[in-house]
Amino acid sequence: MDSSMAHSPVFLVFPPEITASEYESTELSTTTFSTQSPLQKLFATKMKIIGTIQILFGIMTFSFGIIFLFTLLKPYPRFPFIFLSGYPFWGSVLFINSGAFLIALKRKTTETLIILTRIMNFLSALGAIAGIILLTFGFMLDQNYICGYSHQNSQCNAVTVLFMGILIALMTFSIIELLISLPFSIVGCHSEDCDCEQCC
Numbered sequence: 110m111d112s113s114m115a116h117s118p119v120f121l122v123f124p125p126e127i128t129a130s131e132y133e134s135t136e137l138s139t140t141t142f143s144t145q146s147p148l149q150k151l152f153a154t155k156m157k158i159i160g161t162i163q164i165l166f167g168i169m170t171f172s173f174g175i176i177f178l179f180t181l182l183k184p185y186p187r188f189p190f191i192f193l194s195g196y197p198f199w200g201s202v203l204f205i206n207s208g209a210f211l212i213a214l215k216r217k218t219t220e221t222l223i224i225l226t227r228i229m230n231f232l233s234a235l236g237a238i239a240g241i242i243l244l245t246f247g248f249m250l251d252q253n254y255i256c257g258y259s260h261q262n263s264q265c266n267a268v269t270v271l272f273m274g275i276l277i278a279l280m281t282f283s284i285i286e287l288l289i290s291l292p293f294s295i296v297g298c299h300s301e302d303c304d305c306e307q308c309c
Contacts, residue, residue, distance in 0.1 A: 156215040159289055163208030163233070166282045171201035173275050191247040191276065196240045204286055207233035211293075231294035237287035244280045251276075 174197025177189055191197065210226040251272070 156211050159293075160208040160211030160215070163204050163211065163286065163289060165208075166286055167201040167204030167208065170197050170204060170279060170282055173279055174198050174201070176275065189247065189272070190250045191243060191279065194243045194247075196243050197279070200236050200240050200283070203229075203233040203236040204282075207290055227294050230290040234287055234290035234294055237283045237290060240283040241280065241287070244276060244283065247276055248273075 174192065177192035177197065180188060180192070187193075207226075207229045210222070210229045214222050214226045
């Protein structure tokens with residue numbers, strides 16, 4: 110009896126259902142990981158940072174619009190073209206909203222919020238394209254905006270450099286906002302791609 114027990118090590122055999130379930134879960138996780146593109150992984154991990162950048166760009170764009178509000182002083186009979194277009198104000202609203210939606214999507218992911226975030230980023234990308242076009246016209250129309258009305262050449266050149274610097278900063282914000290919003294509105298983020306604690 111001892112010899113028969115020595116040749117039958119039953120305690121070393123694992124139940125087949127345990128190994129099968131472990132194999133299926135490993136295969137499932139591998140399949141889910143492989144469906145994520147590198148751009149989706151980047152958005153999933155850096156979503157809060159990207160949203161914060163969009164909000165900061167929106168606030169700075171709005172601040173430059175407030176600065177343009179004080180340019181209607183003698184001897185300048187009109188506001189700059191970019192201020193008349195309203196871009197510093199409606200563009201900043203689009204940038205801030207798209208950034209806020211990204212931060213909200215990072216905290217809680219739902220299908221409705223994903224759709225709204227993609228729509229908001231698409232509108233923000235359209236606003237950035239419109240802003241780039243308006244700023245290009247602003248450069249052409251207002252390159253002599255200050256010096257054309259002021260007779261004090263020493264002060265005119267310094268203020269013109271400041272004015273062009275603001276337009277260049279707005280152009281930079283618009284280009285970066287376009288580079289952020291357009292890929293996200295196209296690629297988006299699926300609920301399984303976003304690294305969130307509360308996913309629906």
